Amino acid sequence: MRKALTIWLLGVAVGFFLGWLASSYSYMSSSLAPSAPAGFSAPDAPLRVYFSPSPEPERVILQTLQSAQQSVHIALYQLTDPEIADVLLEIARRGMELKILLDDEPSRGSKGCLLWSAGVAVKQYVDSGIMHHKFAVVDGERVITGSYNWTTSAQTRNEENLLIIESPELAQAFESEFSKLWTHKKAQALTQADCLSSEK
DSSP states (O other), X not given: OHHHHHHHHHHHHHHHHHHHHHHHHXXXXXXXXXXXXXOOOOXXXXXXXXXXXXXXXXXXXXXXXXXXXXXXXXXXSOXXXXXXXXXXXXXXXXXXXXXXXXXXXXXXXXXXXXXXXXXXXXXXXXXXXXXXOEEEEETTTEEEEESOOBSHHXXXXXXXXXXXXXXXXXXXXXHHHHHHHHTSTTEEEOOHHHHHHHHO
């Protein structure tokens, strides 16, 4: 009887010890594990996705830009699509705030100098790396983003994706990123000399 009681007590003690050890290990693992980056989210934000090669991404970019009432801020690796450039020129003529940041300019076929010559605020991001963003913020409420470059090859040849996000919260996150890039010392205003050198 005494032997059985001793074995039972020993079993209970071992069980408690193993339980404590497991819970301690679990706590330590969770406390040592890196937390997920906070990022930005808007779970209820309406969004639409489009894929290319297809005319749909260009079409929805044009429609979203044409809906602008106050401002359009754009950060792109490249801008060679003539249809999009025409809509941007129309936005400038309507007197809205239009700012365009492109990667190291002027690149072949780029519409940067065309827009600059029309009085649009165009900057080039001069760096050893690539300013590879592809987004626009319209009226601080809508975001155009995705892998889709605003080029004719993106529409006709490339496998790309485009997202339209209706969210002031996420638009603000993109606005903050745009402001950081636009005011950075690497963001330099396009000049007449830049554009003349591209014509040679």
